[in-house]
Amino acid sequence: MDQVEKIFETRELNVNMGPQHPATHGVLRLVLDLDGETVVNVTPYVGYLHRGIEKLGESLSYFQALPLTDRMDYVSAMSNNIGYVVAVEKLFGIEAPERAKFIRTMVGEMSRISNHLLWLATHALDIGAMTVFLYCFREREWILELFEKICGARLTVTYPRIGGVRNDITQEFLESLWKFTEEFPSRILEYETLIDQNRMWLKRTIGIGVISAEEAVNWGLTGPTLRGSGVPYDVRKFTPYDAYDRVEFDVPVGTEGDTYDRYRCRMIEMRQSNNIVRQCIEKLPPGPIMADAPKFTLHPKDAMFPITHPTKEHAFYIDEKVCKGCGMCLRACPVKAITGEKKKPHKIDQAICLQCANCLAVCKFKALKIVPGGKGLSEDKLKELAQAPLPEEITKAKEHLVEHFTFIKRGPRAPEGDLYVATEVPKGELGFYFVSDGSGKPYRMRVRAPSFIHAGVLPRLCVGHLVADVIANIGTIDIVLGECDR
């Protein structure tokens, strides 16, 4: 009899779910301890999509690090860009112009809609409602096409810039976006017709993954995952950034804190976002789209035209009287056209010179002169021409060009110090923490990713429920592993 009991001993079954599992929304690995169908313990393992974005951010300038944020939460790349840009702007102490702020709010809310659509699609697909998946992707495609119209990319947009946005929107875009906002509420109604009262949907969501308000706060949940438990915390309301203090919207909250409440919250949020987009279109003010902060933004290209335009054939010439022979231009020249000994005036070999202006940007003594139309002239002629005063437009263009080169080679210099700025991305509170040592690159860039914190709450939600509810719980906390692992 003992022998028999030993053979048929009841043991917990250890199941490995993921990292390649269609319902884990990425490469999330869960180790489930099962007692029959009931989950006894869940251990989430993250890090399969770790690309070291925080460390990479330390080796790139503030301007260059922007595309990294696209690749964190790739489902709502625009919101991530905005989060980064808002944080860096605060670090630099600059402010985007009004029009740029409204455009950013507009595209940020579009990105929220597209994120919630993808969430609803996959969440419903996981639970078993395939039709909603197809319907949601139809509208998501529409939004992605609108993104393509403004910035040329559908997913990894890189549209906002430090101090504004990349380019102005077009009239055609505004009108098609308005058309979208008119159509969209009826589309939300369609999704709701399909699942809102559906008995299978209700059975799979009501009372699943219940978390009380107090516990949700203690776990550090943010975004709709927290609001489903009845806590009206929204960064857009509490510390408004961009144009959120000038648009009206409600923050929907749930009561029970279960999967169904979180679903309802996100559905209402989509409607609110749609409203915000409409308000932004209506209130869109005229004005510049880039902040007037020459040290922190790229320089206008047309201001450099007098020098950089292909038809302008100029030559560079080193003024012997001014050159101190420091050797900076010598090192900067990519073709070694500049020769000369230390502490003696240098010379440019006009036959080799590319006219690339690298030397111009590094010369501290302003010994480098531009000779308009001097390409191919003899040395003596250049010497003679270099003494003549330059036209004003070329002097201005030279200033812009020098600053443009410095900006790209060194990156915008941030003041020393550290700061944390949070923004509300569709998943929750996305925070950027910068430590700056005064150079062009952050000393430390820390990202508070909502997905990472939400992945941690999975054991609390799943234990005691059935295996099938694990899927519902992964869906309801809305995680993207790209952001979680960074």
Added chain:
Amino acid sequence: MTFKKFIKTVTFIEILKGMALTLSRFFSRSVTIQYPDERRPIAPGFRGQHALAKHPQTGEAKCVGCGLCATICPSQCIHVFREKGKVSRYEIEVLRCIYCGFCVEACPYGAVVLTENYEYSDYSKENLYMTKEKLLSNWDKYMPGNKGEEYFKRFWRPMSGDFETPSQQPMFRGKRS
């Protein structure tokens, strides 16, 4: 269970409503595109394969080889080599490029662009390592005629107009629908 709820439960009303919706979609126009046969329109300014711009008059590359694109590139996929007075090699590792478009923005000379071509998958890495010749031929292929100029006008940013209020700006002109 109230009477109303009972009726709802036994008649499957909510499921029937959903079925009616899917049935109505059955008769509406399909939104899917049969990809290789039909293609969706690409918006201007699409960030696809690279090209080196040519001088409108002389037909030579506009690139002078300053190397700003190579400096700003976050994935460091651009390599510029110069020899006495000219750019001898200009190479882009397409497989490493992340299509952020920073090279276009960094170039003060307007020499590099991202074209609308997105169908250039290949079996070998060599073909996806763009040399100067390939990049220049891309310009002829994908930016013919006036297209290149139009591209620079709209997507080579920022311009002075972005820092001030232009006279004509896209604005909302009332509900039209």
